[in-house]
Amino acid sequence: MSAKLSLILGGARSGKSRIAEQRALESHQSSGLELVYLATGTAGDAEMQARIDRHVADRESQNVNWVLVEEPLELGRVIAEQNNENRCILVDCLTLWLSNCLHHNCWPEQKKEFISALKQAEGDVILVSNETGLGVVPMGELSRTFVDESGFLHQELAQICDRVTLVVAGLTTELRE
Numbered sequence: 001m002s003a004k005l006s007l008i009l010g011g012a013r014s015g016k017s018r019i020a021e022q023r024a025l026e027s028h029q030s031s032g033l034e035l036v037y038l039a040t041g042t043a044g045d046a047e048m049q050a051r052i053d054r055h056v057a058d059r060e061s062q063n064v065n066w067v068l069v070e071e072p073l074e075l076g077r078v079i080a081e082q083n084n085e086n087r088c089i090l091v092d093c094l095t096l097w098l099s100n101c102l103h104h105n106c107w108p109e110q111k112k113e114f115i116s117a118l119k120q121a122e123g124d125v126i127l128v129s130n131e132t133g134l135g136v137v138p139m140g141e142l143s144r145t146f147v148d149e150s151g152f153l154h155q156e157l158a159q160i161c162d163r164v165t166l167v168v169a170g171l172t173t174e175l176r177e
Contacts, residue, residue, distance in 0.1 A: 004124045007157045009131040010167030017055065017092055019167055020128045021062070024090045027124050028064060033088040036067045038078055040097040055092070072100040076113030079121060087123040094129035094157075095150050102146060111153065118160060129154060131166065 006023065010016035027033045037059065043049035059066050071078045075097055082089055091097075101107040118125060133151045138144050158164050164175040 004163070005118060005121065005157075005161040006124070006126045006163040006165070007154070007161040008126065008128050008165045008167060009154060011131060011134070014167045015170035016128050016130075016167040018058075018170070019165065019172060020090050020092060020126045021059065024088050024124075024126055025062060025064060027088040032086075033124060034067065034086055035064060036069060036082050036087055036089040038075065038082070038089055038091045039068065039070045040072050040075065040091070040093055040100065042070075042072050042100070072097065073104060073106060073110060074113070076110065076115075076117040079114070079117040079125065083117070083121045083123050083125065085122040088126065089121075089123065090126045090128070092128040094127055094153065095132065095146075098150055098153065099146060102142070102149070107149065115156065115160070118157075127157060127161070129157075 006020075008016045008020050008023075024035050028035050039052070039055075041048065041052055043052055056068075067082075069078055069082060075091060079089060079091075097110075098107065101110045129150070131154070132147045133154075138147055158176065161176065163177055166173045166175055
């Protein structure tokens with residue numbers, strides 16, 4: 001069985017995480033896949049902790065057992081360790097991961113390892129990411145680097161993913177099915 005790779009893009013609070021969780025639940029219900037939630041966010045302040053707590057509460061209300069793995073940097077390693085044909089891994093969120101990697105000066109090597117792990121995946125992988133390329137070009141160098149690298153990452157992922165979805169206002173548009 002080969003992996004089904006999905007990329008879900010959208011703006012902040014667009015509903016992309018909810019859509020991703022629904023799709024993971026569908027894979028669990030239809031194929032019995034074990035669900036793994038790979039979280040990249042870290043609680044650096046109270047507002048971010050509240051966001052994380054809301055996501056946890058949303059998953060707990062689903063009455064499904066999610067295996068939670070928190071990893072802010074080494075997504076490729078974790079996907080390689082966690083992935084098998086009986087699992088669906090939901091990665092939320094790639095732009096937080098990119099930000100973490102830029103902050104720790106490890107982006108090129110982590111991106112390479114991540115893409116390699118996806119290409120070798122045996123189970124389903126659902127990737128959630130913020131679409132940052134629809135706004136104005138930022139003035140600061142680090143912000144421009146972030147927007148550029150997220151755009152390049154999304155283009156590369158779109159080439160290897162079986163399904164690419166854009167979410168706006170909770171509504172989906174399929175870019176590739």
